[in-house]
Amino acid sequence: METTTISLVTIIAEGVLRERLLEDLKRLGARGWTIGEVHGHGIRGISEYFWAGSQVRIETLVSPAVGEKILAHLQEHYFTDYSVTAFVHDVRVVRPERYV
Amino acid sequence: METTTISLVTIIAEGVLRERLLEDLKRLGARGWTIGEVHGHGIRGISEYFWAGSQVRIETLVSPAVGEKILAHLQEHYFTDYSVTAFVHDVRVVRPERYV
Amino acid sequence: METTTISLVTIIAEGVLRERLLEDLKRLGARGWTIGEVHGHGIRGISEYFWAGSQVRIETLVSPAVGEKILAHLQEHYFTDYSVTAFVHDVRVVRPERYV
Amino acid sequence: MELAETLGILQRNLFSPLTLAFVLGMIATLVKSDIEFPEQAYKFIAFYLMFAIGLNGGVELAGTTFQTFAWPALVTIFLAILLPTACYFILRTVFRFDVANAAGVAALYGSVSSVTFAAGIGVVETANIGYEGFIPTLAALAEWGIIVALFWGRLGLKTPNDAIGKVVQETLTGRSVILLMGGLLIGAIIGEKGFERIAVVFSQGPEGLFRGVLVLFLIEMGMVAARQLREFARVGPRMLAFGTAMPVVMGVLGATLGALSGLSLGGAFILAAIAGSASYIDAPAAVRATFPQANPSIYLTSSLGITLPFNLLIGLPVLYAYTQWLCYSVVGCAVLPAGG
Amino acid sequence: MELAETLGILQRNLFSPLTLAFVLGMIATLVKSDIEFPEQAYKFIAFYLMFAIGLNGGVELAGTTFQTFAWPALVTIFLAILLPTACYFILRTVFRFDVANAAGVAALYGSVSSVTFAAGIGVVETANIGYEGFIPTLAALAEWGIIVALFWGRLGLKTPNDAIGKVVQETLTGRSVILLMGGLLIGAIIGEKGFERIAVVFSQGPEGLFRGVLVLFLIEMGMVAARQLREFARVGPRMLAFGTAMPVVMGVLGATLGALSGLSLGGAFILAAIAGSASYIDAPAAVRATFPQANPSIYLTSSLGITLPFNLLIGLPVLYAYTQWLCYSVVGCAVLPAGG
């Protein structure tokens, strides 16, 4: 199986940011995403207050360059005020042209 | 902690494929899996039509060889017609004999 | 984007262990976690019996050292009797000081 | 029957809480409200509605003879063969659809939408007349249209029809069929007396939850339909024509054959609703699994975005007017008392 | 009481909507239908049923004297000690189970299944008689059986019993206990008059939702039980014997002690249902957390796959027949009017 290495960016964020983050991702060059509902706990503890809604866990497969841009964007616009956690690592896919 | 590196294959697929994919995984040598419900968006956009059900996100820890076989199988039977995304990366586990 | 490599530990466990595992993680040095609900199948098949509740999938970003400690702890206290699967891999994050 | 009367029926239908709830849901989506109907509540209500319909039918079954049932059942089986077949060939020849897409659309239009079916029962209740207890059986039989459509598709694609066994099994044990038939049997066994003690939950009359729950459900269906409506541009005017003409044609056929087979006014009209409706859950899932190459934006948007709202707002009252005219002026079918 | 009468009760029970709904659920699973009962609907209904039972009991509590309550309560505490202890030692000696598995099964059979308890109330309603308002308290007391079973297990495994405090706390504040007792208190405070305005939702009589909701719930329980039934092969004939004999033995004990302690026919029968039932949610979770080495395929399959269907189909009517015979021919207990 011939595979290509691309980046998987995972973002965990407060539910209220859902739509805004997806628009951002699109603008930054992501061509798809997968979203799950999660709960969590961190140093800020926001998610404990928002009892009526859960957090979102967004995964997006992107080129390494777009991955960097996403992290930089989160850093600039969200990390200070919002409860957002993000991490990135390499994965191998078939058909990279679908994602990058 | 002594750990061994094996493959984690993650498959995101339309809900209707759930049973079929799990049978395939079993046949190809996976000994376990973990399934979550997700929503998503991609170039095909199928999941937007299937409003009454969600997509599945299947994770399976397998030997690298089985991982390759799974990717090849998806490529052959699903990638053309169905909305299926898959990626694979290395993870470290204790007790590899449970998975491979 | 300047990033640092840390460990992401993923634990999949029976729902009844939820509180206990989170307390353990805290004690072992994890500063946050993200939890999703999943179903699954493995060699033991416990999750099929517990029809009224799902399994939990816990992700925690930690320093490599804490990651090792978590695996060792799971090995010692859970792997024999409980249905628990765990794996670890490296991810890159911005602001590592939040997690380690 | 004059035009005035038809307009009266249309108007009474538009002002029924069922229709208004559907419209409210559509508006909520169109103004981008964040209103949300929990998915599991939707599924639970769908479960409840089908079971309650079966149960109510079963209770009324007492006294039904084989003769009164046989003809309507035969007619329904005939429709389950005819309707998907007609859809398939119209789409192949007139619309020049490829095999998979033609079979996909035919599967949806050739089978039953639970919501339209339930709304049809609501129309009958509003009109304060009754219908035959075995009607749920006809809805279950009509589900077989899926199999017929998939058969044509497989034939056209020359794929072996061996896997059709699985589709047959899935259709026979599909959730609506099990709940309708299970409810019917239970209703028949417990009878009026056993039903009395659970009537608050299940009755379709003013003493039961059925109608109010259906109102809540229709808000959600309005939201779902409006989301599909947005896709309308991709489907185009040809599917608009198909999605509005087909339900009327199929419904008129259903009412006519139903009335001729001996059904009462209420029963013939509900058969019209069954025939004229297009499935939007069970059939699409079967089509997706069988013909993945068919485009869901065509079959789902037509069924959910066009035919469902059309039926609820215009189709059902028009079909009711037609059935009434037919029954009073032509066939002379019975009119059963409400709840009887 | 003659055999004919017992058969009559069996038959009436089999033809009640409650039993039929359970059977429908089992069939749906056995024919592999895709019918699905949403998990959160299940949880919400379980919540509702326990609270409603408490509430109905509380409303009837007015006029209960300490004397009428004290003996049944003592008897129930006695059963909560006796039943798990007897199960444990039978399994250890006759069945030669290891400590963990014996304690696990004992915890389930020594405590209460909410569904069987609710179904028992349904049987009493069907028979059109009443029961004591404090019955929910007895169900809450009977939950203590879990603690007794875990105590024997820990003793057998020589694990320190210090963590038992946590189990005690969890049993005392478990969801059924809180809802039953909370409902009871609220019912006692608001009385008949306050209850009237919420009776549509909570009443167990024909004017309330209780019975109909229980019917829906039992469809789901039938599906769950049938899924466990498939595991039957792994459990074998010995557990089949245990899972069908134990409920009868424990139930007869419950009815007998209940009647002797002064309970009415309805009350004594419901105590029989409590005693004869095996838990399938709360106790299994406690066992899993305390004795992970015990095999869930043994304790869950017996409780859910064997004893639950047995009780709903055969056990309850047999116990009802027994209690009736006992009350009429031996003890001469009271028969309370329905809803009073």
Add this chain to the structure above:
Amino acid sequence: MELAETLGILQRNLFSPLTLAFVLGMIATLVKSDIEFPEQAYKFIAFYLMFAIGLNGGVELAGTTFQTFAWPALVTIFLAILLPTACYFILRTVFRFDVANAAGVAALYGSVSSVTFAAGIGVVETANIGYEGFIPTLAALAEWGIIVALFWGRLGLKTPNDAIGKVVQETLTGRSVILLMGGLLIGAIIGEKGFERIAVVFSQGPEGLFRGVLVLFLIEMGMVAARQLREFARVGPRMLAFGTAMPVVMGVLGATLGALSGLSLGGAFILAAIAGSASYIDAPAAVRATFPQANPSIYLTSSLGITLPFNLLIGLPVLYAYTQWLCYSVVGCAVLPAGG
């Protein structure tokens, strides 16, 4: 009106099933019970309650003249401007809060809590009097307080107010507004006659589910409130004072202006409940999105952990006593018959 009478109202309120259910929920959380109310059931019930309130109002709307509606509506708009503004400046000057936190708290206290609103309707039903059909409109208008608070915050932070268009759109199409107004319109169109057939599900009287469902809902709200209560230490005595004094002050203002504007006793009291309540879902979400730097532990704990329980246990009965005194001794407002 004497103290004795006020105490009587307090007591009757404390012993109503609504209040008791809320207390049960709080206790369940405080004793760390594992009792769980499914999230989707919560959302579905919230959906149902708002729609049912609208519907009941709409049915009563017949005969309302523009005059009877205009003054109460104007008064409500005035309150929607005054209350958040007053909160904001009190918090800025007296409490020395920073802009974001002041605006955040003001947004919550300046808008409406659906639960307190529904509980207010419950109090009126308990008192067996009626209220004006257009009351749901007032609740929808009162939601505009969110916009006013966010406006002050943006002004204080000198952030451009251009994005306020989005907040306005979101408030206008928020779920409560759509369901209240949608229900109202449908109720007005279908009228008494159309409502009769769905009354079992929607009626707020003893023949409908509304009140019982509200009881179940309040158990969950008690659990949620108690969880926030635990955070109390972080908020401190100043917010305790604010969270208990503000609802009384705002409520008294609501009742007074309401009565003066011509509302009946029931209507004026419900306006007091609307004014005195603090939002705990819609406003917090808007604040989080607009002023992420504001601390949710301040605004949510005050609203959910302090003001909600205060209102349900003490605030509403006190406001009811006040409104009664006002109506009987000062203004002489009408008393509408229940369900009319």
